[in-house]
Amino acid sequence: MAEKKVLITGANGQLGQVLGAELRKKYGENNVISTDVRKIENQQGKFEFLDIMNVHRLYELVHDYHITEVYHLAAILSANGEWNPMKTWDVNLNGLLSVFNLANSCHIEKIFHPSSIAVFGDTTPKTDTPQHTSLEPSTVYGISKVTGELWSKYYFDRYGLDVRSLRYPGVIGWQTLPGGGTTDYAVDIFHQALKTGKYECFLKKDTRLPMIYMDDVMKATLQIMDAPKELIKERTSYNLAAISFTPE
Template sequence: MLPRAACRVLAGKLCQFSGRTARYHGQSEWEQSSHSCTDNPRILITGSLGQLGPVMAHFLREKYSVDNVIMSDIIKPTKEIAESGPYIFADVLDFKGLQRIVVMHRIDWIIHFSALLSAIGEQNVPLAVRVNIEGAHNVIELAKQYRLKLFLPSTIGAFGPESPRNPTPNVTIQRPKTIYGVSKVHAELMGEYYHYRFGLDFRCLRFPGVISSDPPGGGTTDYAVAIFFESLREKLFECYLRPDTRLPMMYIEDCKRAIWEYMVTPSEKLKRRVYNVTAMSFTPEELVTAIRKHIPSLKITYNPDSRQNIADSWPCVFDDSEARNDWGWSHNYDINKLVETMIRDVRNKMEAS
């Protein structure tokens, strides 16, 4: 429920609600509230200790100031994270706790990263249902109540074996075979529904495998992260996918920039609320070839496991032409630039540890 003060304010405006979006003096409630926070929004990042959270927080803090970007999770932060800017405990399953955070910290945007990834989710389906589905419900309803701008990422895992795989268009059949994929399709549809029914400024990007110099976190595409650590440490890597398994990928620098560019795009330019975005597609064999230009002695073996079945149901090539046409998305990193950057960053990280 809304706080009493907010209820009193809304009660005076409810009589002006008509159609699918609330109107107030010729503007939607969202449009009115968003004008005051577009230039310097206060942003809450949930699940911020995962792969995307720290780099996204750093990126946004450089644009909007350290104090305006609040990291949150249920995990104790490292000293480095704790000293880098505001960090709070936030359980996405605790709706009242989230309400308190939004009110006390005057939040304008939520970037919702909390989720169990594909391989981890298959090992604990009940927990994945709670975190990925109930957690998404909570932030969607919260954003509706407080008229927040909400970003919720989706994935290539939102597609299934019945989907066209090369290329996979923005709108097509989606019948994922993992709880991770099912939860993401559910979140996409709920967010679109809340947009069309209540005027929620919901924004969602379907990402490919995201590659960064952080250790792998349990996703099916994480072989493309682990291989750099093993290449530099042992010059030997056992891949859990077949050598010809083609999957779309993106370097994390492109990923975080895509989120921000999408978030600041005016609503009138958006023809959809869910877009595919990608940068490149490659196979493990092609990635090994690119790495061997820098580490010629790298040896690789292939031992496909259950993750192969997941990968076989996912897109090989993502069609992101709508994102490129509607709001100007373009990537900066191809496979060669990705490999050069990853080898440098992973080597520096290993030497520093």
């Protein structure tokens, strides 16, 4: 069996740094290539600069490293996305489609890309949310994620492209700083408490949102990617649940 070669886009975000470490433990330092538009201090493992909108550069990396799996995390998140909706749509959707098209032509075995609770809206049941339910998001980030889910299913049905996805809740972890999502207050509040002694949350005090611990996100992500292809029944994205709480 050929050695796995993994490419991570958006690898220096909140999730990407932790996922990169987990994948390097699993596949080895030389088999995981982290990419991002910026390099961080104390960058770990193999790193290459990549703007996900640069399709030629993406092709070069996939070709040069003989990539077999892609974890596509590059995105503009929900809160930040509202400042520039058109750019958010462009990066989040066209970046994803570039990965899909390249994977299809280069015979990449598997792709993971996270969806989000942002796909849900006011018409979605808030308790025991069904897998198949109303998806009427209120942010351009959520709209891009719903559309990405549908494209994932389309590429699987039309081309057999093995795309796997989870609808991430807000992720809580100590390892990295938050990156501009609506649920990031749950992490940022502790950093700001240590830094300034206070924190002002942009959400109403009774806004209840789903959250999950970083370690559980990593476990779920690796498990869905390890699962046999025939056991993946949802080709849009799976719900992923843990806990819910309010800022208060």
